Amino acid sequence: MRPKRLILAINLVILLLLLGQMLAAIQASDMASELRDTSGRWASYLLLATMLFTPLGYYRPVLRRYLPLRRHLGLWGFALAMMHLLIWVTLEFGFAWALMWQEMDGNLFIWLGLVALLLLVPLALTSNTRAMRKLGYRNWQAWHSLTYVAVPLALGHYLLAQKVVTAEPVLLLVVLVMVLVWRYRHAH
């Protein structure tokens, strides 16, 4: 299959997968928390996946042809992270700002998530080719290295939100550390 078609197919698979996940969440006993957790979890998977393109492309140059997919995964991840926040504000708190503030007051994990999401906003806005040209590739790349701040914060947020240390966020963090170590070693 040609890269373009495969990328389209992968996007379709992601769309269907997310729809299935959301439909399952809606049927859960506690729709609000299921939707919140599902969107948050998938945001972490997809955002982490964007960081794998460079190391994987280094070892398997053929994969570089799929680089446009990185942008798509990043945008999916951003959309889910936004949805995650909006579900928290609407379904979970019903716009009760005072209660939300109480929840945030002194609770590190919420701030980690919020900062991560804020950092992703400029990245989503400049994820198109036009913005890339306007900024110049070097500037654009500098901006997008914010990923290396946002994703660790997001995964820290995931880890700390659980009652106990669970396997999944730890696994994601292990992958992240591997990417960071690889990056450090291959830095020019």
Add this chain to the structure above:
Amino acid sequence: MPIKSSEITPEALYRQRRRMIALGLASLTLPLTSGLFANTKEQDMPELGDIDSDGQGKLTATKLETINSYNNYYEFGFAKTDPSQAAKTLITSPWSVEIGGEGADKPGLYDIADLHSEYAIENRIYRFRCVEAWAMVIPWNGIPLAKVIKAAQPNSKARYVRFQTLHDTQQMPNANWAGGPYIEGLTITEAIHPLAMLATGIYNQPLEQQTGAPIRLVVPWKYGFKYAKSIVRIDLVESMPRNTWWRQNPNEYGFYANVNPRFDHPRWSQASERVIGSFGRQKTLLFNGYADQVAYLYPDLSDRRYFY
């Protein structure tokens, strides 16, 4: 040795029962004339409607399907939906509970059926508050814990009560998540408090495995992790039992774990709670709304020790 006078329900508490009726938590299920904790037959439990929840507007009892499908029972997995799927194979009949410890003059082995025939089942509609900041309203059926404890004839060594959940690696896929059996504990005065019960049913249905079948602890003024499930042992002991969550993470969980919106969990707020089955949040109440009944047990309400 008979029960010490200090362990008998104080008169003030007895009086408070009438005030509880005013709270209306149980007024819908029990006729006023029979008193709050009067025995009722199982079929007497009426349809559940709105329950006046003392200053929070109206609360509605959570639907049975919801109660049975949103559970924390780590021995069957960490996700809320795991227990309702993985626990189905747990064999809960026959089942017996051993009551002993150095504080019990009359230890014994009780079959669930014996407990049912010996003590009348009572119905209590209680608020339920998880330490994870979600809440339900659950119509329990069960027996007052005090009756079971008094039958074991506590002596002067009975200062605490230790509860132990079944630990069966064959039947529980995640039995060793905490390295051993799930342990919970209460002080003896907490355990003989009239609000504390051993539940065997919800909505007049026997407990399902995921809700702690066949018998579990219910202490509505405390966070849900105190409600030990599928109990196999109850010991009256002299020293404070190290309960599982306290052992797991002593900075975040302690022995008393009384609900208090003013003492946050180290990683999240306890000021409000999500009501499962509906949207939005409500404010959390001191002692989960049972302050009038239990606050006298805790002399210093600014002592964090009591509230995590």
